[in-house]
Amino acid sequence: MAHSPSSAVLVLGGARSGKSSFSERLVGESGLERHYIATGRAWDEEMRERIARHREDRGLGWVTHEEPVALADRIAAVARADRAVLVDCLTLWLTNLMLEERDIAAEFAGLLAAVKAAPGRLVLVSNEVGLGIVPENRMAREFRDHAGRLHQQVAAIASEVYLVAAGLPLKMKG
Amino acid sequence: MAHSPSSAVLVLGGARSGKSSFSERLVGESGLERHYIATGRAWDEEMRERIARHREDRGLGWVTHEEPVALADRIAAVARADRAVLVDCLTLWLTNLMLEERDIAAEFAGLLAAVKAAPGRLVLVSNEVGLGIVPENRMAREFRDHAGRLHQQVAAIASEVYLVAAGLPLKMKG
Amino acid sequence: MAHSPSSAVLVLGGARSGKSSFSERLVGESGLERHYIATGRAWDEEMRERIARHREDRGLGWVTHEEPVALADRIAAVARADRAVLVDCLTLWLTNLMLEERDIAAEFAGLLAAVKAAPGRLVLVSNEVGLGIVPENRMAREFRDHAGRLHQQVAAIASEVYLVAAGLPLKMKG
Numbered sequence: 001m002a003h004s005p006s007s008a009v010l011v012l013g014g015a016r017s018g019k020s021s022f023s024e025r026l027v028g029e030s031g032l033e034r035h036y037i038a039t040g041r042a043w044d045e046e047m048r049e050r051i052a053r054h055r056e057d058r059g060l061g062w063v064t065h066e067e068p069v070a071l072a073d074r075i076a077a078v079a080r081a082d083r084a085v086l087v088d089c090l091t092l093w094l095t096n097l098m099l100e101e102r103d104i105a106a107e108f109a110g111l112l113a114a115v116k117a118a119p120g121r122l123v124l125v126s127n128e129v130g131l132g133i134v135p136e137n138r139m140a141r142e143f144r145d146h147a148g149r150l151h152q153q154v155a156a157i158a159s160e161v162y163l164v165a166a167g168l169p170l171k172m173k174g
Numbered sequence: 175m176a177h178s179p180s181s182a183v184l185v186l187g188g189a190r191s192g193k194s195s196f197s198e199r200l201v202g203e204s205g206l207e208r209h210y211i212a213t214g215r216a217w218d219e220e221m222r223e224r225i226a227r228h229r230e231d232r233g234l235g236w237v238t239h240e241e242p243v244a245l246a247d248r249i250a251a252v253a254r255a256d257r258a259v260l261v262d263c264l265t266l267w268l269t270n271l272m273l274e275e276r277d278i279a280a281e282f283a284g285l286l287a288a289v290k291a292a293p294g295r296l297v298l299v300s301n302e303v304g305l306g307i308v309p310e311n312r313m314a315r316e317f318r319d320h321a322g323r324l325h326q327q328v329a330a331i332a333s334e335v336y337l338v339a340a341g342l343p344l345k346m347k348g
Numbered sequence: 349m350a351h352s353p354s355s356a357v358l359v360l361g362g363a364r365s366g367k368s369s370f371s372e373r374l375v376g377e378s379g380l381e382r383h384y385i386a387t388g389r390a391w392d393e394e395m396r397e398r399i400a401r402h403r404e405d406r407g408l409g410w411v412t413h414e415e416p417v418a419l420a421d422r423i424a425a426v427a428r429a430d431r432a433v434l435v436d437c438l439t440l441w442l443t444n445l446m447l448e449e450r451d452i453a454a455e456f457a458g459l460l461a462a463v464k465a466a467p468g469r470l471v472l473v474s475n476e477v478g479l480g481i482v483p484e485n486r487m488a489r490e491f492r493d494h495a496g497r498l499h500q501q502v503a504a505i506a507s508e509v510y511l512v513a514a515g516l517p518l519k520m521k522g
Contacts, residue, residue, distance in 0.1 A: 012340060014305070014478025015489075016496020046486075128339060130188025131362070132306020132480020133314045138220075140481045141189075148190020148340075155340035163339055165476060165511055166360060166496075166503035168520040172342040186514060188479070302513060304362025306480020307488045312394075315363075322364020322514075329514035337513055346516040 008115045008122040010158040011169075012151060015127065018167030023086055023123045024058055030121045032084040036062045037074055039093040054088070068096045072107075072114035079118035090126035090154070091147055098139070104146055112153055126151060128163065182289045182296040184332040185343075186325060189301065192341030197260055197297045198232055204295045206258040211239045211248055213267040228262070242270045246281075246288035253292035264300035264328070265321055272313070278320055286327055300325060302337065356463045356470040358506040359517075360499060363475065366515030371434055371471045372406060378469045380432040385413045385422055387441040402436070416444045420455075420462035427466035438474035438502070439495055446487070452494055460501055474499060476511065 009026060013019030027034050036058065042048040055064065067074040071093050079085050087093075097107050115122060130148050135141055155161045160174030183200060187193030201208050210232065216222040229238065241248040245267050253259050261267075271281050289296060304322050309315055329335045334348030357374060361367030375382050384406065390396040403412065415422040419441050427433050435441075445455050463470060478496050483489055503509045508522030 010340065014476070014496065015482070015492045016494075016500070017478055018496075018500045046489075128188065128479050129481050130191055130479075131302050131304075133303050133309045133318060134189070135481045136311075137484075141220075144189045144481060146190075148188065148192075151339070152190070152192045152341035155342055161340060161342060163344075165499070165520060166358065166509060167500035168503055168509055170344070170511075170518070170520060172339060172344060184514065302362065304365055305476050305478075307477050307483045307492060308363070310485075315394075318363045320364075322362065322366075325513070326364070326366045326515035329516055335514060335516060337518075344518070346513060346518060 006116045006118065006122070006157050006159065008118065008124060008154070008158045009160045009162070009174075010151070010154050011123060011125045011162050011164060012128045013125075013164035017164045019125055019164040020054065020088055021057070021167065022162070022164050022169050023088065023125045026123050027084040027086050027121065030084040032082055032121055034062045035065065035078050035083050035085045037065045037067050037071070037078065037085060037087045039068055039071060039087065039089060039096065041068045041092075041096060068093070069100060069102070072110040075111075075114040075118055075122065079120050079122060081119040084121035084123065085118070086123045086125065088125045090124055090150060091129065094143065094146055094150060098143060098146070108150055108153060112157060115154065116157055124154060124158075126154075180290045180292065180296070180331050180333065182292065182298060182328070182332045183334045183336070184325070184328050185297060185299045185336050185338060186302045187299075187338035191338045193299050193338040194228065194262055195231070195341070196336070196338050196343050197262065197299050200297050201258040201260050201295065204258040206256055206295055208236045209239065209252050209257050209259045210236045211241050211245070211252065211259060211261045213242055213245060213261065213263060213270065215242045215266075215270060242267070243274060243276070246284040249285075249288040249292055249296065253294050253296060255293040258295035258297065259292070260297045260299065262299045264298055264324060265303065268317065268320055268324065272317060272320070282324055282327060286331060289328065290331055298328060298332075300328075354464045354466065354470070354505050354507065356466065356472060356502070356506045357508045357510070358499070358502050359471060359473045359510050359512060360476045361512035365512045367473050367512040368402065368436055369405070369515065370510070370512050370517050371436065371473050374471050375432040375434050375469065378432040380430055380469055382410045383413065383426050383431050383433045384410045385415050385419070385426065385433060385435045387416055387419060387435065387437060387444065389416045389440075389444060416441070417448060417450070420458040423459075423462040423466055423470065427468050427470060429467040432469035432471065433466070434471045434473065436473045438472055438498060439477065442491065442494055442498060446491060446494070456498055456501060460505060463502065464505055472502060472506075474502075
């Protein structure tokens with residue numbers, strides 16, 4: 001599928017695995033202007049708290065963009081040769097696509113094209129969700145399948161892929 | 175437990191991790207006659223679709239066998255020095271054993287003996303299901319425990335073990 | 349956070365991954381006096397069976413301590429230069445803390461101090477629980493978040509960290 005890998009980095013990890021901190025470190029080390037695309041929607045108090053805590057953990061020096069759905073367009077608009085862009089995270093974006101009943105395959109194709117075309121440094125964070133028991137809920141099973149396919153597609157064009165556990169990155173590719 | 179490792183390969187991975195595609199590649203690279211043992215039962219429409227999609231993904235050039243329960247016997251019947259046999263997957267086989275209330279320990283012992291004795295190339299695919307929250311459902315907890323034990327036993331006699339995430343294999347043994 | 353790593357080892361793994369057996373092997377190879385701190389409470393028959401099975405698997409030659417809550421104090425009391433201490437496991441300890449509505453952050457800080465100060469060999473086992481679908485239950489989500497944070501904190505001060513799957517250890521640090 002991917003003949004000319006992009007310079008994008010995919011960072012997978014579980015809940016509270018340290019994947020965001022690791023990704024922020026990758027962006028910081030690039031020395032480029034730091035941009036953050038948040039895909040999460042603040043539906044409820046719990047989510048609002050998580051978003052606020054993430055923002056605080058990041059500290060100053062970031063330009064934050066909120067983009068729950070039109071991620072491909074936003075990456076195209078934000079990415080520049082002198083910028084490092086962190087997308088946090090693909091699984092929240094997927095949640096939003098499913099809630100809005102978007103055409104998942106078309107959205108994934110759009111994202112892949114934007115990732116391939118992005119200049120500068122692009123770091124994509126996502127939750128690995130496929131290593132537990134099969135969920136009883138059909139929607140959750142579909143989500144898991146979509147997430148798995150998305151990770152395979154992004155990993156195929158990424159130049160580096162990491163799996164983070166306990167704050168420690170394991171290099172899977174690159 | 176295992177003093178003379180067999181030449182079997184165990185491929186673990188999550189849902190839609192790319193474990194089947196990776197395993198098919200391993201079989202393809204062997205240059206041997208390709209056989210596929212499908213353990214899944216088409217209970218419902220969702221399962222029928224998954225099985226059909228898998229078959230389509232595999233493409234031509236495979237001899238397909240369906241064997242939901244008597245896996246050890248089937249491996250003994252199909253495996254030959256000039257064949258590569260892909261079993262997809264151990265967790266669906268375990269599901270069938272539990273539904274039929276088989277003696278799990280005896281079935282595992284039978285499988286291990288068949289794996290050790292198999293000539294040619296044998297690739298066993300299975301779902302890693304133990305890395306999520308403890309399931310509330312007792313049956314799911316038992317399934318998880320059985321699967322974990324089965325993976326340990328097969329890994330102990332396998333010559334190679336891989337964990338696949340995002341389509342990328344991580345070599346655990348071999 | 350951690351400038352002088354302790355000589356503690358963190359062993360993460362899923363259900364029935366072989367993490368306890370691997371940890372017991374680490375302790376055995378140390379040649380030191382073997383101590384085992386069990387954090388699990390025998391709430392019900394299923395739990396009693398698991399604890400009994402674990403004790404049987406370990407075999408003779410261990411001094412067993414049961415400590416569901418005051419883990420930091422117990423480590424301080426048991427650890428000595430001529431002893432290897434296995435704590436099994438941090439996630440059951442966390443379960444007990446949450447059920448007793450303890451101050452989680454304070455408890456984690458106490459544990460970290462005890463781990464850093466412990467002489468001899470200290471091996472801490474814990475369940476990786478963050479790689480499945482987001483649980484529907486809020487308590488389970490909080491548990492997952494706490495466990496993830498705890499693993500990051502312990503991993504930061506540990507000299508070695510392993511992720512065990514199918515009985516095979518993957519070295520993440522050290």
